[in-house]
Amino acid sequence: MxxxxxxxxxxxxxxxxxxxxxxxxxxxxxxxxxxxxxxxxxxxxxxxxxxxxxxxxxxxxxxxxxxxxxxxxxxxxxxxxxxxxxxxxxxxxxxxxxxxxxxxxxxxxxxxxxxxxxxxxxxxxxxxxxxxxxxxxxxxxxxxxxxxxxxxxxxxxxxxxxxxxxxxxxxxxxxxxxxxxxxxxxxxxxxxxxxxVNLLRYFVDTQAPRIKEVNLLLGSNGLFYLWDHTGCKIEEQYMQHYLDDLLLDDVSLDDLLVSILITIAPRRIIIHNAQELPHNESVEIIKQVFEDRIVFCRGCKRCARFLCEIEPGGKRK
Incomplete structure (x- = not known):
């Protein structure tokens, strides 16, 4: 041994x-x-x-x-x-x-x-x-x-x-x-x-929708665009309330988007140009709060025309 x-x-x-x-x-x-x-x-x-x-x-x-x-x-x-x-x-x-x-x-x-x-x-x-x-x-x-x-x-x-x-x-x-x-x-x-999230979901579920359908498009420039079922832009009338905070950098554009959608409490949200959807907390909140109210557009004339107006060169990216 x-x-x-x-x-x-x-x-x-x-x-x-x-x-x-x-x-x-x-x-x-x-x-x-x-x-x-x-x-x-x-x-x-x-x-x-x-x-x-x-x-x-x-x-x-x-x-x-x-x-x-x-x-x-x-x-x-x-x-x-x-x-x-x-x-x-x-x-x-x-x-x-x-x-x-x-x-x-x-x-x-x-x-x-x-x-x-x-x-x-x-x-x-x-x-x-x-x-x-x-x-x-x-x-x-x-x-x-x-x-x-x-x-x-x-x-x-x-x-x-x-x-x-x-x-x-x-x-x-x-x-x-x-x-x-x-x-x-x-x-x-x-x-x-x-x-x-549950509090926001409860607020949305118990509040009467100000606009029943909201179309959401995110451009490659990081900006978002909202319009109703008739094609009329709707963000201006709701953004004014948050304009001061936005100018003071107290809220981000993502937070602003969440606030606007919560305020409107739509019954349906159609998301266009979904590939530009960022992976951040605000987007996750939108998905969790509105859940089955969200529909993803696979491509339509309205979002194609809108993209031509906002994307450089008039071409979709």
Whole structure:
């Protein structure tokens, strides 16, 4: 025997052992043997649900080996620390998120807790829109954990995963807590947004329409144009109320469009030139407030003529 180490963990030991076995094939191919024993009785310092895994690495005849036993032990420790880091992130992280949610948001409903768990997990895995950056950050997180584990392995012969996380990985637990806080803030904003949309929808549903049908066209210049079913422009009579705010830059054109449509409360909105429809919050509010009242024009004489009037060169873009 040239090295022995014991681990206590309560999660997914089969996957952990399979991954470790894959990582250690190189060592086994060089004549070294790894004996893995599952010790049923947990140590006094471990939770009762934990399983003890004992690893015993036996050497070979070094006279025919390029590597010294010390080199093999060094490689074994590195591989073990990397697999343990993946084990913590893949198998323990979900439990740690739940623990933080129950601790900090215990009064939240079961459904809200479930949403918090999903959002926090997504944030840890995909906190950036750039997928390459996400992969880099996840690799960096695992690498930090692996380095901390390796330091522990070099000084000890036993590691209890849960205790190691609680007492030696304070920075990792801070990341967990921050992810849950971000998720809670996002959930709060979503609820406030949904309440706002529901209020606007109620206002529109209970108000008599000032104009039953509104045609909406968005030009490539970012401006919008409104007319009724007869083809008469209608924005001027409603824009005057918001003109002062618009001149002072207190409202954007998108916000102005939402305000006008809410004020008119039409029974039907026909959207022309839909490909120019921007993907922003104001447009999403319009879609959610008016829902089945919205109809998308697939091309008509009226919008074609209107586009010829407003687009440069008289050609539709």
């Amino acid at each position: 040239i090295y022995e180490f014991t681990i206590a963990t309560a999660h997914n030991t089969d996957t952990f052992l399979q991954e470790l076995d894959n990582r250690l094939r190189w060592i086994k191919q060089r004549g070294y043997e790894l004996e893995t024993r599952l010790i049923q009785e947990p140590a006094v310092s471990c939770p009762t649900e934990s399983k003890l895994l004992s690893f015993r690495l036996d050497g070979c005849d070094q006279r025919d080996s390029t590597f010294r036993n010390e080199d093999i032990v060094y490689i074994f420790k590195h591989q073990l620390s990397e697999v343990l880091a993946e084990h913590i992130v893949n198998d323990w992280e979900s439990k740690l998120l739940w623990r933080e949610i129950h601790r900090s948001y215990r009064k939240s409903s079961p459904n809200d807790k479930q949403v918090l768990h999903i959002k926090a997990g997504d944030f840890l895995r995909r906190c950036h829109q750039n997928e390459s950056l996400n992969l880099l950050m996840n690799f960096g997180r695992k690498n930090r954990i692996s380095h901390r584990i390796l330091e522990h392995i070099n000084e000890n012969e036993f590691l209890a995963v849960e205790g190691f996380i609680n007492f030696c990985m304070k920075d990792y637990l801070t990341e967990i807590k921050f992810a849950v806080e971000v998720a809670a803030e996002e959930l709060k904003n979503e609820k406030e947004y949904n309440d706002f």
